[in-house]
Amino acid sequence: MSLDHFMTLLGILVILPPAILLATLGLSTLVNRPLGETWTSRLSQVCVSTGLAAAVVMLVMMLTLNTRFVPIELGNLVTIPQQHFHFHLKFVFDRLSVPFVILSYVLGGTVGAFTTRYLHRERGYNRFSLCYAFFMLGMIVTSLAGTIEVLFLGWELVGLSSALLVAYFHERPSPVINGLRVWTVYRLADAAFLIAAVAMHHLTGEGDFSVLMGSGPWPAGKAALTGGQAIFVGALLLIAAAGKSAMIPFSGWLPRAMEGPTPSSAIFYGALSVHLGAFLLLRVSPILEQSVLLSVLVVLMGLTTALYAAITARVQSDIKSSLAYASLTQVGIIVAEIGFGLRYIALIHIIGHACLRTLQLLRAPTLLRDYQTMENAIGGRLHSHPSSWQQRLSPTTRVWWYRFAFERGYFDSFLNEYIVAPFQAIFEWCDGMERRWTDFLAGGQSRESDVVEAQPHVVEQMEM
């Protein structure tokens, strides 16, 4: 077996395990024979361990051979040669993707193991596992994507699993409403991503990162776009990244996402998913370099988000929201680092921060017990002292900032009042006009749906 074949095989071994996990769990659910907890857990462990081991071996091989770029070509998902249209399934192992994929497997495996006990005998265990498999596949595909289409594919999988896990406790309305909010932001951000991808194709005729971002392995390379094109495409990608990483102005969904179970909060909003926006910006960083204005925009967005999240984190009344905003603060700083061109620092920052935050979020359910243990150890209460900022600000200013932070920057209220409400009002008016038109044509009441009750008096009538 030649070295190239071995590397390709290794690459496939990294990608395949989450796909197998998803296929097994999905098929067993589809035929109404879901796997039991033990089997699900074992399968999950085997898949994550295999993928992780293959990724580590790949890293060792790359270090040994002093190779910085290993492409894995799996052919075209679809192609129309006459039109030069192709959906190329290409994955790359480089200095960005290898650390990210190892991080994904390590933290994914940790959270998977934690879940086995945390959700033991929960009714939705299988549902959680299915979403977890979706997420893992999405993360691995996104991390290793060698073309923008493949990245988009993984990006979408992560988004769906995220929204469904926020709504995990779906017997209550609140998690479901929050899940829908998360999904809404993701869809709009994904739309920006898709437009950016299509625009890049039309501008450069390529979707392959090695062509789009120059021939050198990451982080070297020069984007095949002019300054003006870079601003247009980069701005769209920035919107996509902001949506995924809950940066301003999309931060409103982050505390809502904490409705999900702790393992999903840890892996999504503490560790991996929340960093995907930063990952995307790192992947397309040669585009940022093409335009100073774009880089300034990235820095401004990062710093504003960091400042906002740092203030908001201080007044949260529950530990998960507090940690989520703390996490966002760091994400903001990471994005600013990317804007400044400090790519390796940003990558190291992501890895360190993701590990710390996963640990903190997984410990969150035992916070009170941890406090108790500490207080017992020191023999008294833990005290908090007002910060030097608090002492310098006037009471009125303090109250103003407190309200600003407590209302989470009024972002949700702003979106509800100025976007959602007018949207609803316009379409409800159209609906009313349509009613008048069909009533006129029918010569009377045309809509039976008007009398459908919100909760029907169910007359269940099932016959075989």
Add this chain to the structure above:
Amino acid sequence: MPELHLPWLELSIITPVLGALMVWSVRDPEQARRRTIVVAGLTLFFAFSTWQDFHTLHTFEAHDHWDIITPLLGQDVLVVDELSAPLLPLTALLFFLIPLATLRTKVRRFPFVGNLASLALMMAMLSCREGWGIIGLLAAQMIPPAIELQHRGRSTRPFVLHMALCVGLLAAGWGMLDAEGPRSEHSMIAISMLAAGVLLRSGICPVHCWMTDLFENASFGTALLFVTPMAGAYAAVRLVLPVAPDWALRTIALLSLFTAVYAAGMALVQHEVRRFFCYLFLSHSSLVLVGLEMVTPIGLTGGLCVWLSVGMSLAGFGLTLRALEARTGRLSLRDFHGLYEQMPILAGFFLLTGLASIGFPGTVGFVGTELLVDGAVGVYPVVGMLVVFAAALNGIAVLFAYFRLFTGRIHTSSISLGARPAERLSILALTALIIGGGLIPQPGVQSRYHAATELLEARRRPVVASGKLEEQSSALDLDQILGDVPVHP
């Protein structure tokens, strides 16, 4: 013209006709259902065989073996080509699954005879390329739903007025074309009338209210079967695409694009599932028209791919909603229903079909949507982005409905509301198609690309109602379209 090995097309049409006559005399609704399933199943087999037989011929079009129609009525009356070959089994599948998934509680209300008559008319229309034939069959298709509306004591006026106007416009437009004879450019009035007729049948805004009215007042199954085969899109491809100049097609595309966004927005404010489904479907079917009328190989291929994917996925979505209605009556979206624990398989299928319709990765709609977006942005760089916006709104609408119907509370029931064996069979069949088409999209896309090139080829020839063809002098130069212009996903 090449011939199929057996008269599959004639069998696909005659079988449901004979079946309808056979079911007509049956008084027992359960027996009528069983016979309908058998007849629709046979039709599906014949339609599938047509497709497979046609596939083995490696040709763009083919006639039946022992064809008795062509010598009598002309070569375009009964023919299968790249466009219609997969549409025939898809349509037959929909007509098979609806009676199969009809619960016993609903058999008394479901018009099985009308179902089989509609199937015969639909199969005949999809096998027909002759203008007057298509218009006549479109006119005949409105009869079964109109009869059902009347039997149910509902006003038929909104539906009949729209459909009559549609047929009138198509007939007048085609008649003018006939009178004009073979020309490179036909009169604007004739083209406009044809386009208006197609827009009416496709439910393009502002002439879409017949569709919401049909979903309100007819049985869910009938409404589903009337709209999901997308007869309007078929009429657009056969009647308008070959003769209309670029400006007319692009006007239709822009109107369709507006409708796609409008309907997606309307779906988000609906309070009842049937109306919700209607708008969701309308948004998607408008996106199909956007692709069809862009007159570029990529856009047209995208439109044809989305046609198939939406036909499959939204039919499954509609089947699930119908299954829910059969258990609980008409459902409101004002409140949560929490049906997940009672019917997890139906919930999963609802989500899968909804996601497939919006082109989610790994499903049959993914590549088609990519092609459509690429084609739209290529033709209208700014306006084309509305396709993405419409898809985003539809995605939000799908999850909104999923959450409202299946989550938010716990529904308690004294009996099992889970999927019945027949429903499971339907679910498994459609799931296999949706995921299979998503994981291995190349054969489907290749076939649709061939159909697209064939349609663009047809635009080189001015088509007249008499069926005589004359080479050259078209509104669009095919070599220019099909040339090596780099277009990417």
